[in-house]
Amino acid sequence: MIDTLSFRSVLDGVPQRSHAEILQLRKQRLNPALSLSYQEPLKITRGEGVWLYDEQGRAYMDMVNNVCHVGHCHPRVVEAGQAQMARLNTNTRYLHDNIVEYALRLTATLPSSLSVVFLTNSGTEANDLALRLARAHTKARGVVVVDHAYHGHSPSMVELSPYKFNGKGGEGQAAHVGVVEMPDVYRGMFRDGSAAGQEYGRLLQPAIDGLRGQGTTLAAFYCESLLGCGGQIALPDGYLPEAYAAVRAAGGVCLADEVQVGFGRAGEHFWAFEAQGVVPDIVTMGKPIGNGHPIGAVVTTPAIAASFVTGMEYFNTFGGNPVSCAIALAVLDVIAEEQLQENARRVGAFLMDGLRQLQQRHACIGDVRGRGLFIGAELVRDPAARTPDQPRAKAVVEAMKARHVLLSTEGPDDNVLKIKPPIVFSRANAEEFLDKLDEVLAAF
Structure with missing residues (x-):
């Protein structure tokens, strides 16, 4: 086991720079497309549970980090990674217990037809691999996606992400893509x-x-089980059954993108697609799967997996390595042992009730929606006309940051407060957030 002092000695060798120096070096040495949050960016040096700490030790309640799913630096997850890294880290060309154990544990949470696992390094990789699987199985190329969706940053996924291809710098809709x-x-x-x-x-x-009219047959329908970049939208009842029926009738496969919302965040269900009463053909996962460690997954049916066996080897140097699998196993353990899915259900319901009470006092809250600890509060100028109020949303985010609560905005008009904290978020945390939000909204 590598002890804390050893880690500290390594970290002590890194120069501690001022905000201005880091900003200047980012401009000089890093990709200029990298973005920062807030008008005055924070320098965050430590995390624990739902809290992030700056270099002066000031605590900020993290309301947006759905990556550190079971809490920043959860000791059980950190220990699992340390222990395995100190013993062995290699690739899947060797036999190892961790990867098969993880495949067994992961598929046990899913419908029985979803029984074959591919491990990757990220949600983008998972969605990219899923596209290859869908095309191998259907021998088709076309894909239908939901408007404003984001499925990843690889070239193939930017083409499937209206959030990107219709945004600044985007190249527009590709001929093989349909948008609903x-x-x-x-x-x-x-x-x-x-x-x-x-x-x-x-x-x-x-x-x-429309795709067929251009000579393109359907390979897949990509849909997030809860819409993130679209504005924290919970799918209305009956949506996926109707959509899936049309896709399957056309010979396509149905993909549930759970990269942001899986692993109990939805509260009532471990996987958000379950709320729709459907079983996808492919499920993709990322972000929360490793609590911040880079790992993703694709889970599919034996038939689709068999279609991918063409003679071309699938090998991913880091995907499924023992360290990533040890960390992912620890995440599943923590979710179960700390009853975090139930916590997401209970605290999420309390938080949505509290937001709806604020909605009665503050007309700028036009809509409150979500499932579990995946919540959106849409801010509007005119409740009757439902006119988006982006300036107020941005101002609220900055005002909450000044009160040491970290939020962000989402949606086509960037006017939705997105709320998706680590699922260890407690009722006391929710009460503090609601009190501060009430105070901020009353000041406008």
Whole structure:
């Protein structure tokens, strides 16, 4: 075991620079496309649970880090990584217990048809590999995606991410990609009705027909189980059953992107797609799977996995290595032993109730939505017209940061407060957040 003092001696060799020096070096030596949060960026040096600490030891409540799923620097997860790294780290060309144990443990959380696991280094890699699987199985190329979706930063995934290809610097929609409207029952074309989910689901067929009209057959439908960049949107009831039926009738496969929302965050279900009563053909995972350690996964059916056996080897140098698998196993242990899925359900419900109470006092909160600890609060100028209020949302984020609470914004109009803290987030944390948000909104 590597002790804390050894780590400290390594870290002590890194010069501690001022904010200005780091900013200057970032400009000189790092990719200029790298972004920073907040008007005055924070220098964060330590994390623990739901808290991040700056170089002066000031604590900030982290309301947006869905990557450190079971809390920043969870001791059980850190210890698992340290112990395995001190013993062995190699690749999957050797037999090792960790990878098969993880495959068994992971598939035990999923419907029985989803039984074959591929391990990767990130959610982007997982979504990219899933596209190869879908195309190998269907012998088709076309993909339908949901507007404003983000599925990763590789070239193939930017092509499937309207959030990117229709944004600044984007190259627009590729010919093999169809886009359907977000199933947004607050500001979309179908609102508030019990049939809205089915109505949005029926939009898949025109998109499939549009691809077919250009000579492109359908390989896959990519859909996040809860929409992140789209504005923290929970899919309306009936959406995925309707959409999946259209996709399968066209010969395509259905992919649930759980990169942001899996592993119990949704509260009532371990996987957010379960709330729709469907079973995808492929599920992709990332971010929370390793609590910040770079690991991702694709889980699919034996039939789709068999279609990928073409004679070309699939090998990923780091994917499925013993250290990553040890960390991922520890994450599953912590979720189960600390009952964090139930915590996400209980605290998430309390938080949404509290936000809806604030909505009664502050007309700028137009909508509160989400599942578990994946929540959005949409800020508007006019509640009746549901006009987005991006300036107020940005101002709220800065004002909350001044009160040591870290938030961010999301959505097509960047007016949705996104709330997705580590799922160790407690009721006391929620009460503190709600009190501070009430104070901030009252000041506008």
